[in-house]
Amino acid sequence: MAIKSSLVLVCFFLIIAAMAAPVAKAQDESLDLIRIQGAVYCTANGKIGVNGSATPVFPNAQVQLQFGIGNVVSSSTTNASGRFSIVLDRPQMPLSTLLSSLNIIVATPLSSCNTSLPFAGGLISTLQFVRSTVLSCAPVNISNLIPVGFQRFP
Ligand SMILES: *[C@@H]1O[C@H](CO)[C@@H](O)[C@H](O)[C@H]1NC(C)=O
Ligand SMILES: *[C@@H]1O[C@H](CO)[C@@H](O)[C@H](O)[C@H]1NC(C)=O
Ligand SMILES: *[C@@H]1O[C@H](CO)[C@@H](O)[C@H](O)[C@H]1NC(C)=O
Ligand SMILES: *[C@@H]1O[C@H](CO)[C@@H](O)[C@H](O)[C@H]1NC(C)=O
Secondary structure, three states, X not given: OHHHHHHHHHHHHHHHHHXXXXXXXXXXXXXXXXXXXXXXXXXXXXXXXXXXXXXXXXXXXXXXXXXXXXXXXXXXXXXXXXXXXXXXXXXXXXXXHHHHHEEEEEOOOHHHOOOOOOOOOXXXXXXXXXXXXXXXXXXXXXXXXXXXXXXXXX
């Protein structure tokens, strides 16, 4: 249900975007949509712990997509399951540049999910490509990315 409604939302979003800003697309190196999805856990390094799926998650955490460090491109908030999703429409850069330049940064202090965890600093991860999917509602190629793995930052 959640997946279905989010895809409908993506389709709707694309139609609006296409009407608002027709973009001349180059034949190659042209990406339609980038979707970044991941989970943040309430642990010292934001990763899933030794207890596997019993590891507490980090809900209501602000997750920022940054170009390099300091340039916020987009942001999202983790849901009750600690999951976030960020969609970028027609990034004007090749995938290789995006993968080498983008970082996911958790801006909310870890102490807000567990008072024993530090207030200072945040979590950072680079991104990796997992697969492309093509929407059934439109000829749109989505490149799915996930965080490689969080670590403490700075
Ligand atoms: C893993 O689970 C055990 C049993 O519930 C608990 O005692 C332990 O503190 C947990 N470890 C971590 C790192 O959460
Ligand atoms: C959080 O988001 C994920 C992925 O979109 C979804 O599968 C999950 O059901 C959501 N959890 C809640 C509690 O909304
Ligand atoms: C909070 O973090 C501490 C230190 O990592 C850990 O020992 C404890 O189990 C955590 N508490 C909860 C409720 O996850
Ligand atoms: C979708 O885009 C990816 C990345 O550019 C590419 O490798 C893949 O061949 C494309 N798939 C389709 C069906 O166009």
